[in-house]
Amino acid sequence: MKKILLIIQREFLTRVRKRSFIITTLLFPLLYLALIFGTAFIGEKGQTKLKIAVLDSSGKFTKARVDSANAFDKASTLVLVNETPASLEKDFEHKGYDGFVIIPANTVGTMAPDKIEIKANRTLGTASSVQSKLNTIWNDIKYEELGIDSQKQKQLNDSKLTVQVENMQDKGSNAKIASLTGYITGFLIYFILLIYGSQVMMGVMEEKTNRIAEIMVSSVKPFQLMVGKIIGIAAVALTQFLLWIVFVFLIYNITKSGSAGNSAMAVVVGQAQEVFSSLNIPQLLFLFAFYFLGGFFFYASMYAAIGSAVNEDMREAQSLSFPITMIIIFAIFILTIAMQDPTSPIAVWGSIIPFTSPIVMMARVPYGIPGTVPYWQLFLSMGLLVGGFLFMAWFAGKIYRTGILMYGKKPTWKEMLKWAFK
Amino acid sequence: MLGPNGAGKTTLIRMITGIFYPDSGNIIFDGKPFDAENDITKIGYMPEERGLYKKMKIGEQAVYLAQLKGLSKRDAVARIKDWFARFEMESWWNKKVEDLSKGMQQKLQFVITVLHHPRLIILDEPFSGLDPVNSNLIKDEIYKLARNGSTIIFSTHRMEQVEEICDHIVLVNKGRKILDGTVQQVKQDFKENLFNIGFSDAFAESELNNELFDVVSASQNSMVIQKKENRSNNEILQYFLNNGASIDSFNEMLPSLSDIFIREVEGTPLARRFESN
Numbered sequence: 001m002k003k004i005l006l007i008i009q010r011e012f013l014t015r016v017r018k019r020s021f022i023i024t025t026l027l028f029p030l031l032y033l034a035l036i037f038g039t040a041f042i043g044e045k046g047q048t049k050l051k052i053a054v055l056d057s058s059g060k061f062t063k064a065r066v067d068s069a070n071a072f073d074k075a076s077t078l079v080l081v082n083e084t085p086a087s088l089e090k091d092f093e094h095k096g097y098d099g100f101v102i103i104p105a106n107t108v109g110t111m112a113p114d115k116i117e118i119k120a121n122r123t124l125g126t127a128s129s130v131q132s133k134l135n136t137i138w139n140d141i142k143y144e145e146l147g148i149d150s151q152k153q154k155q156l157n158d159s160k161l162t163v164q165v166e167n168m169q170d171k172g173s174n175a176k177i178a179s180l181t182g183y184i185t186g187f188l189i190y191f192i193l194l195i196y197g198s199q200v201m202m203g204v205m206e207e208k209t210n211r212i213a214e215i216m217v218s219s220v221k222p223f224q225l226m227v228g229k230i231i232g233i234a235a236v237a238l239t240q241f242l243l244w245i246v247f248v249f250l251i252y253n254i255t256k257s258g259s260a261g262n263s264a265m266a267v268v269v270g271q272a273q274e275v276f277s278s279l280n281i282p283q284l285l286f287l288f289a290f291y292f293l294g295g296f297f298f299y300a301s302m303y304a305a306i307g308s309a310v311n312e313d314m315r316e317a318q319s320l321s322f323p324i325t326m327i328i329i330f331a332i333f334i335l336t337i338a339m340q341d342p343t344s345p346i347a348v349w350g351s352i353i354p355f356t357s358p359i360v361m362m363a364r365v366p367y368g369i370p371g372t373v374p375y376w377q378l379f380l381s382m383g384l385l386v387g388g389f390l391f392m393a394w395f396a397g398k399i400y401r402t403g404i405l406m407y408g409k410k411p412t413w414k415e416m417l418k419w420a421f422k
Numbered sequence: 423m424l425g426p427n428g429a430g431k432t433t434l435i436r437m438i439t440g441i442f443y444p445d446s447g448n449i450i451f452d453g454k455p456f457d458a459e460n461d462i463t464k465i466g467y468m469p470e471e472r473g474l475y476k477k478m479k480i481g482e483q484a485v486y487l488a489q490l491k492g493l494s495k496r497d498a499v500a501r502i503k504d505w506f507a508r509f510e511m512e513s514w515w516n517k518k519v520e521d522l523s524k525g526m527q528q529k530l531q532f533v534i535t536v537l538h539h540p541r542l543i544i545l546d547e548p549f550s551g552l553d554p555v556n557s558n559l560i561k562d563e564i565y566k567l568a569r570n571g572s573t574i575i576f577s578t579h580r581m582e583q584v585e586e587i588c589d590h591i592v593l594v595n596k597g598r599k600i601l602d603g604t605v606q607q608v609k610q611d612f613k614e615n616l617f618n619i620g621f622s623d624a625f626a627e628s629e630l631n632n633e634l635f636d637v638v639s640a641s642q643n644s645m646v647i648q649k650k651e652n653r654s655n656n657e658i659l660q661y662f663l664n665n666g667a668s669i670d671s672f673n674e675m676l677p678s679l680s681d682i683f684i685r686e687v688e689g690t691p692l693a694r695r696f697e698s699n
Contacts, residue, residue: 006489014478211473215534218439218467219490221458405441 003220004228011203011232016239025240029247050076052118052130053092053100055085061103065137072136075129089119099124101134174278175367179339181279182363186335188241189292189358193328196237196296197303201317203229204307204404213404222401226308227393230300234293241292279366287365290382295358297389299324301396308403309411316410323413331356338363342372352381354388395420423577424584424679425594426687431577432470434594435544438575439467452541463492466540470547470577472531474519481515484534491538498537505533509559524551532560536567543567544575549583561587581680591679593686600686609676612685615649619662620670634658646675 015021054061066078081088085102092100099120116134118127143153204226207213216225256269302324310316334356338347342364350360351373361381364373398420403411411419425431436442438449440458449456452464475483481502488498506512509529519527528551536543545564549557564587568574576588584591584605591608593601601608616638624642634657635647649658655672662669677685 003490006486010486206475210476211469211471212475213473214436214441214469214471215467215473215487216490217441218465218469219462219487222441405436 004224004231007220007225007228008232008235011229012235012239015199015233015236021236021240025243029244049074050098050124050127050130051096052076052078052127053081053088053095053097054078054103055081055083055088055100056103057105058103059105060141061137065140069133069136073129073133076127076133078130078133093121101130174274177275177278178342178366178368179363181275181284181366182335182339182342185284185288185362185366186332186339186359189288189295189362190328190332190335192237192292193295193299193358194325196233197299197324198321200230200233200300201303201307201321203233204304204400205310205312205317208308208404209312217401217404222404223393223397225404226301226304226397226400230297230304230393233300234296237292237296238289280369283369284366288362291358291361291385294354294382294385294389298354298358298385298392299328301389301392305396305399305403305416308400309406309416311407311410313410320410320413327355328359331359334360335363342367348377352377352384354381354385357381357385423575423592423594424579424581424683426579426683429594430597431594432546433597435467435469435546435575435577438542439465439544463538464541465544466491466535466538466542467544468531468535468546468548470550472527474527474531474534476520477518479516479518480522480530483519484530484537487534488537491540493538501537502533505537509533525553525556528552529556529560532563536563536572540572542573542575544577546577547580548576549580579683581678581683585679593683595687601682605679608679608682612677612682613674614677615651616675617647617649617655617658618644618671618673618675619647619667620644620672622668622670625662625667632661634661643670 054066061080063080066080070077079097081100088100099118101116101118103116104114118124118130148156207216207225213225220228252269252272303321306317306320306324310320331350334346334350337344338350338360341347347360347364350356351364361373361378365378367373369375369378399416402419403416423431423434433442437444438451438456440456440462451457451461478486481499484502485495485498488502489495493501503512506514511526511529511533514522514526514530519530522530532548535545543564548560548564552560564574564576576584578584588605590604591602592599601611603611617635621643625645633650634653635649638646638648640646647658649655659669659672
């Protein structure tokens with residue numbers, strides 16, 4: 001036991017002290033934020049602002065209406081012009097317009113909806129802003145023609161039915177937040193399995209190619225060496241998570257205290273509060289830790305077995321680990337189904353079978369326990385995962401002890417199974 | 423322990439160090455059945471394929487490996503400092519293994535092997551890659567360890583080193599022990615009663631067909647003979663003196679371990695090698 005602790009300590013410390021660990025731990029959240037704000041920024045700045053000339057034959061599109069529509073939405077500009085269609089078509093580009101629309105006179109006369117075309121000399125992409133502006137003006141005209149005053153307008157607009165699904169077993173669970181939370185946690189586990197799983201594989205390969213494996217196994221049992229490495233690396237991943245959680249907590253508190261005079265920030269904080277209140281955070285964190293560790297032990301054992309079987313050639317390792325990577329990717333596929341329909345049979349079974357349960361269960365849990373995930377499913381899934389990783393560690397340990405001192409040709413999966421069951 | 427490539431030396435060592443389990447048979451360590459869990463700390467093993475963590479600092483690595491052998495951190499640090507001083511390696515503590523030359527790595531590997539004062543030390547080709555100066559340094563340390571009561575198993579196919587260093591040899595081939603004994607005794611067991619006789623004057627070979635010996639090879643000033651059974655050396659000497667030879671030297675040719683090795687592994691008798699000359 002003392003030896004395993006020593007191995008865990010070494011695996012943990014050598015990794016945590018590496019510059020790359022510190023850099024990724026610090027940079028990942030920053031990059032993540034930059035990505036979110038960057039895409040929002042690019043989305044806003046990258047849009048072309050269309051300037052469209054409006055030739056109104058109905059006489060109802062008044063300057064006042066157009067101006068008020070323009071003031072409301074800056075993504076495009078409508079300009080009323082007073083020209084003949086022929087002259088407009090000839091020189092709208094010279095006058096600085098991206099395109100022009102002609103409002104037919106009969107549209108307003110018959111109150112019939114019409115298809116309005118923006119005519120341009122190039123493809124303008126989506127013109128949703130122009131469409132919504134024209135509709136705003138069009139609504140205004142309709143209201144006036146039908147004699148609906150502003151109070152009735154308000155009644156018309158505000159009296160809409162909103163449909164929200166509520167699971168009576170899980171009061172307060174919010175489907176949108178639950179599916180987003182499931183997506184984030186499931187993906188985090190997916191990344192850990194792939195990134196840290198391959199770290200286990202490369203760590204084992206390093207020991208094998210450096211030929212330190214033989215020195216090590218003359219001091220400790222191969223199984224102790226393998227388990228020590230897996231736990232050590234799991235501790236590294238856990239540390240990284242803990243740091244990120246602390247990071248998020250700090251940012252949340254800083255924005256909260258800084259949001260007093262800033263309405264945009266207050267909105268963000270309010271949303272965060274809504275998310276936190278609709279989720280059972282301690283339960284979620286516990287299950288996340290459980291499925292993360294269970295899934296990691298389950299898959300890391302397999303990666304360790306592969307690392308022990310191959311030589312220094314990364315391609316050999318990749319070709320042997322391909323089937324395992326495929327299963328993990330398949331789990332992500334089930335996750336996307338489970339996010340939308342957490343009680344569908346594929347989501348239920350995917351969250352019980354240990355090959356996919358670490359990822360899929362995380363998509364179902366935020367919807368609520370025991371409403372969406374009955375206790376029997378949760379406990380069956382947890383029990384199978386524990387049993388699964390114990391079996392996997394035993395199985396991989398058999399391959400590992402043979403493979404770690406075996407040099408030469410790359411074994412096939414069939415040969416590795418023979419090592420395990422001989 | 424001697425044996426040709428693939429004889430099973432490393433496999434045997436791996437069983438003794440608890441890495442492999444024997445299919446049959448027992449390993450007795452210190453008079454008791456081998457208990458890998460506890461006895462492993464009494465064994466120091468230096469494999470033929472040397473290996474260390476390349477990116478780890480040398481001092482840290484030595485401490486880590488010593489702790490795995492059951493030393494406390496404090497003891498480990500003290501002993502490593504002591505060994506590093508003896509081998510003039512003090513300045514290496516914070517270097518990484520990848521920065522060392524092959525010979526330096528070899529010395530480090532030796533230190534790590536014997537650091538925990540093992541009762542049994544297993545060295546697989548300990549001198550490969552070392553220059554003569556460092557070879558002697560290690561050899562002296564091995565003698566010292568042996569004098570202090572450690573048993574040393576030395577696995578090699580370098581015969582001259584075996585004759586120089588070993589007390590007792592075991593020859594294995596195809597997974598079986600084929601001979602076992604002290605170096606002197608093995609040589610005695612394998613002698614083929616060959617004698618080399620030197621003459622000060624040219625000895626003309628006359629009719630030497632006799633009851634005492636067979637001639638294996640002969641030149642002007644020397645002759646290799648094989649004594650027949652139950653004949654004494656004096657009888658042979660007498661025979662030559664009677665035939666007017668002036669004898670310069672008369673030596674029994676004991677086989678070298680290398681000869682025995684080849685004979686046992688290939689089944690070539692010693693005498694035939696002289697016949698072809």
